[in-house]
Amino acid sequence: MFILNGACQVNLVFLLMATHSSCSRYPCGTCQKDVGKNDKALQCEGTCGKWFHCSCIFRHELSTTQYRKVAASTDAWVCANCCGDQTLPHFQTTSAIDVFHFDFQKNLPTPKLTVGKQFYLRLLWTYLFGIYCVSNDTLCAFMWNELIAHRGANEVVSSLAHFIFNTKQGRTGAKWSIWWADNCPGQNKNHCVIWFFLDLIRRGIYARIDYKFLVVGHTYGPADRSFGVIEKHTQKIENIYTPQEWCEHVQNSTVSGKIQVTEMSQDDFFDYWEFLKNMYIERNVDIEGNQIQFSKILWFNFGVGEELIDGQIRQTQHPLEVWVRYSHSISEKPQKILYQKKSCIRFNLTHQPDPLYDSYPLPIKYAKACDVQKLAREYVPENARSIYMNLKTLEDDDLSDSD
Numbered sequence: 001m002f003i004l005n006g007a008c009q010v011n012l013v014f015l016l017m018a019t020h021s022s023c024s025r026y027p028c029g030t031c032q033k034d035v036g037k038n039d040k041a042l043q044c045e046g047t048c049g050k051w052f053h054c055s056c057i058f059r060h061e062l063s064t065t066q067y068r069k070v071a072a073s074t075d076a077w078v079c080a081n082c083c084g085d086q087t088l089p090h091f092q093t094t095s096a097i098d099v100f101h102f103d104f105q106k107n108l109p110t111p112k113l114t115v116g117k118q119f120y121l122r123l124l125w126t127y128l129f130g131i132y133c134v135s136n137d138t139l140c141a142f143m144w145n146e147l148i149a150h151r152g153a154n155e156v157v158s159s160l161a162h163f164i165f166n167t168k169q170g171r172t173g174a175k176w177s178i179w180w181a182d183n184c185p186g187q188n189k190n191h192c193v194i195w196f197f198l199d200l201i202r203r204g205i206y207a208r209i210d211y212k213f214l215v216v217g218h219t220y221g222p223a224d225r226s227f228g229v230i231e232k233h234t235q236k237i238e239n240i241y242t243p244q245e246w247c248e249h250v251q252n253s254t255v256s257g258k259i260q261v262t263e264m265s266q267d268d269f270f271d272y273w274e275f276l277k278n279m280y281i282e283r284n285v286d287i288e289g290n291q292i293q294f295s296k297i298l299w300f301n302f303g304v305g306e307e308l309i310d311g312q313i314r315q316t317q318h319p320l321e322v323w324v325r326y327s328h329s330i331s332e333k334p335q336k337i338l339y340q341k342k343s344c345i346r347f348n349l350t351h352q353p354d355p356l357y358d359s360y361p362l363p364i365k366y367a368k369a370c371d372v373q374k375l376a377r378e379y380v381p382e383n384a385r386s387i388y389m390n391l392k393t394l395e396d397d398d399l400s401d402s403d
Contacts, residue, residue: 030056098172099134101180102160104187105227110145111388112240113379121371124364124388126243127151128230128250129159132223133169137258139226140169141250144264145243147361147387153192154356157272160196162262164205169260175207176304180221183213185295191339194300194322195276198339201303201319211300212328229253241384266357275353279341286335292324299325306330363392 026035029050035041040054108126109118129142129151142159149155164170179197181188197209214221233253240246244263251261284292301323306313308331323334369391376388 026051028053096174098174098177101221101223102131103223104129108246114238122368126246130223131163139259141261142264143247148266149269153190154272157192157196158269177206178210180212191282192273195280197302208304209302213298241380269356270353271356272353280339281341283337286337296326297324363394366393369393
């Protein structure tokens with residue numbers, strides 16, 4: 001639980017009042033001054049067990065009301081010194097925690113026209129994968145069309161990797177990230193995404209990752225609100241002829257710059273499934289041999305997690321295990337899964353997966369290509385028609401003379 005204290009929010013657990021008047025036993029871990037029985041202080045839950053004045057931690061004194069709220073919390077706090085000793089990570093302020101929600105918007109028809117034929121003919125799809133950043137209320141939209149890439153697990157992980165490594169919203173320096181997604185098997189909930197998050201822990205990108213799914217009936221997340229803004233804006237536009245025009249209109253959906261578009265190319269997509277499969281393996285049982293109900297999991301926890309020990313909730317490091325729960329309750333006993341292979345290829349931190357695609361454009365069905373070209377010839381301006389006139393089909397038929 002986060003308790004607001006002035007300019008920062010702190011999560012603490014097992015906070016105790018200093019009740020001893022013999023101050024020589026309790027020097028503050030920061031200022032080294034005595035911690036008396038009437039001082040507002042808390043004890044580190046790391047290896048040192050030292051007491052700290054609240055004024056030394058928060059840079060200002062807490063009011064009695066604030067201190068009581070902190071004392072009633074049920075979270076853990078570890079001092080910075082213990083973090084330096086490579087014990088539990090120090091998650092003191094909300095600036096150290098990133099929260100994201102990602103999802104696909106519904107497919108965008110391309111070209112988008114106002115003629116009746118459009119509703120009876122097949123169109124190309126432009127995809128929009130959005131990652132909403134809670135910290136700055138911004139949607140990072142990654143867009144491509146079906147001639148560039150599909151929209152499976154590799155495309156999702158490639159977009160996540162592009163966001164984490166190549167955007168300022170993804171590289172904040174936070175060591176704890178929380179990711180929310182719709183409970184969509186095969187697209188969001190799959191072993192490729194799970195292995196990717198586990199590998200981020202291995203590489204030291206994050207110390208802790210929580211990957212959570214929205215419960216059934218409550219699937220309207222913050223990214224969906226941004227999608228609603230985009231849909232409302234683009235409904236007013238009669239014709240959108242190319243995928244590039246879709247990117248421009250999505251970027252201009254808000255005047256505040258809260259939607260930032262990245263136009264993806266084939267060079268941005270990698271075969272993470274084959275890459276991660278060298279190190280990790282699918283499991284259907286936990287380390288105790290109990291069956292895993294993968295479709296019912298609502299919470300994957302990586303790196304550092306909480307568990308109930310002797311009636312108290314304690315933080316524990318588990319860099320090799322993935323802890324899963326079937327609810328969002330921290331008191332539920334997690335199942336512990338070891339995805340790492342016993343004998344695996346160990347890549348160094350600079351090794352990258354192979355490109356996912358090696359040819360452009362990707363082939364589509366022949367009937368769909370005929371429909372798209374028919375619309376393009378009749379309604380798309382000639383200067384925007386080239387993308388539709390150079391299609392490849394799965395049957396390798398020649399479309400150059402099709403009507």
